[in-house]
Amino acid sequence: MNRKIVYRKANYKNSYEKEEIKRLYSEIFDIDISDKYDLWFKTNAYGEPLGILAIDEEANKVVGHFATSMFLANINSKLINFRMSMGFMTDVAYRGNGIALNLYKRLKEEIILEGKAKFIIGFPNDVSVNMHLKKMEYSLYREFNFVKIPFLKCTSKFKHIELNEIKETDIGNKTCNAIVHNKEYLLWRFKGTQYIKCISSDNKLFVYTKFRNKIDLLYWDQNVVEKDILELAGFLYENEKVNSVETWNSAEFLDRYPKGERKYHMCINYLNLDSDMRNRIDKNWLFYMGDCELF
Known part of the structure; x- marks a missing residue:
């Protein structure tokens, strides 16, 4: 042409x-x-x-x-x-x-x-990832999979909240790199009725979406541990009547759960950064499914 x-x-x-x-x-x-x-x-x-x-x-x-x-x-x-x-x-x-x-x-x-x-972060699909790596100066940082969280009986209490009830939640995790999930970000990112917000009895925030018999867990506070995720999943299985509660294997403990075949490629373009700054960026990232579910 x-x-x-x-x-x-x-x-x-x-x-x-x-x-x-x-x-x-x-x-x-x-x-x-x-x-x-x-x-x-x-x-x-x-x-x-x-x-x-x-x-x-x-x-x-x-x-x-x-x-x-x-x-x-x-x-x-x-x-x-x-x-x-x-x-x-x-x-x-x-x-x-x-x-x-x-x-x-x-x-x-x-x-x-x-x-x-x-710098730039991208999540190219299987079709375009090779072009990002070979022609567009991106480097592959890691790959994510969907994982299915198992059902365990829930012993904790959770309640749904509205968007305007979200409080300042980002605790500034010093052990890894992460998007700043402050209140301003959360109010922008999860505006819309499709994003369901709930908090635990100890005020830990979770955000998810539901489609038919499946729930995608998009976000949780950075002070959440594996037990909290399992408790929430139990609550969702029992109350939402779904067959599957899934999220990305964003945390190490999630790697123990069954993985889907499809991969999501996290790639970084360092633009003109020096090696010292690149090394800082390459530190372990906490990247939620909800951080890039848009894209």
Whole structure:
């Protein structure tokens, strides 16, 4: 295909670009993001989204899109901004013309020019992970699997709460790197009736979603231990009447439970960081399913 493709920063408030991005998601991933667009592509607690569009001007259509959202992480007890990649796609009819790689190069330039984010984290799927590693300067950090939490009789008490009842919960775990899960983040991230919030009798917060006979556990406070997870799972099996309570193997104890076959690849692009900062980032991460369930 010999068509002129132009690349420019996305303006997520622009109605034309909004409709084109929604169309791409529908055509490529067969999903309607109308109810998610504002959450994904508006300013969050830590900054504005930054993305690049590939546009076939002659056809007046967006044919590629690569976006990132700003996050704040606790890295070795220091607060550092990073970007999480999302919405990386190329129109099927335009693939094989270098558009995806050009999107990445332009996006990297804009992130470095902006000067706020120190690195990028991405979760490419099985199809695109090789391109991220071989052509886009990402490094594979680790892989996640879904794990099924077993049923044990619940002896603890839990109660459901509303979003506005969430309190400041992030205790600043010093033993690993993590996104800062403060109240501001939680209110932004888990806004919506699909996110069910509950607390234990000792005020530990959990967030999950339910679809048919399955529950996905998206978040729990950093002071939660294995016993708390098992107690919650028992509560959910008994009260939600589901066949499965699942989450990512984010914590070491979760590796003991049955794993699904599908893998989620956590990759890091260090941009222009020196080796000392890379080593800090490579320290063990606590990364919840809910941290990237959006993307």
